[in-house]
Amino acid sequence: MADFNQILDAGDVQAGIINTVVEIPKWSTLKIEWNRELAVFELDRVEPSIFAKPVNYGFIPQTLDEDGDELDTLIITNDPIPTGVYLKGRVIGVMKFVDDGEVDDKIIVVPADDRNTGDQINSIDDVHEQWKQKVEHHFNHYKDLKKPGSTKVESWGGVQEAKKVINESIERWKNQ
Secondary structure, three states: OOOHHHHOOOEEOOOOEEEEEEEEOOOOOEEEEEEOOOOEEEEEEEOOHHHOOOOEEEEOOOOOOOOOOOOEEEEOOOOOOOOOOEEEEEEEEEEEEEEOOEEOOEEEEEEOOOOOOOOOOOOHHHOOHHHHHHHHHHHHHOOOOOOOOOEEEEEEEOHHHHHHHHHHHHHHHHOO
16 A cells, blocks of 8 residues: 555645545444555544444545644545545535544645536535534534543634645644
């Protein structure tokens, strides 16, 4: 397997098109994480079925969030995308998130070429409110059986705020 941090960069952040790699497919209970040191996907744990991910979950290469991991992405599609798939994503917003006291923001993206929606989702405001409520509920509660109250969705931000978070994460990567 290739080391995604060696062969991909973050993408064209200014244009709002980023590179992202899927770690966890939508509806999976497997907590799969990119292990940067080994350059492999690693099964961290198996979650209870009530905490299956309601959205595809990935990361942006050559970034570091404040929690020390690559910056996370939530990739909106109807179907699950398998672990290890790389895609160009159009940035539509950010979910400001705190996990166990650490900033762990999630960049919200859609495929850059989404013929299913006709490329109609261009900002977080184009996403149905019910989707945001489901995702927010998941991230506020997915650790409840182990560490209740340790996660909190603080807010949703737009494209410009998402680009700012990405650029800060690129700088962290460069300065590590």
